[in-house]
Amino acid sequence: MAQTAVTPEIEFPTIPLSDLGPWATFFGLFAAIVVFFISADQGAISIPAGTMIHEWVHDARHLLGYPCH
Numbered sequence: 001m002a003q004t005a006v007t008p009e010i011e012f013p014t015i016p017l018s019d020l021g022p023w024a025t026f027f028g029l030f031a032a033i034v035v036f037f038i039s040a041d042q043g044a045i046s047i048p049a050g051t052m053i054h055e056w057v058h059d060a061r062h063l064l065g066y067p068c069h
């Protein structure tokens, strides 16, 4: 009985760079929004009034080294 070596053929999908553009833009904007809310100190450019977001992301702010108090 002869044994034949089976070599699996794996095809990696190729993604054109032009297809990645919209996703890179989306995640870039999403990351900017996340960083904005983490770094928001409830100052002049903060969208919601009050200290609600400040309290929600208080520990994340300290973890990232933003000045807080």
Ligand SMILES: [Zn+2]
Binding pocket: 058, 062, 068, 069
């Ligand atoms: Zn703090």
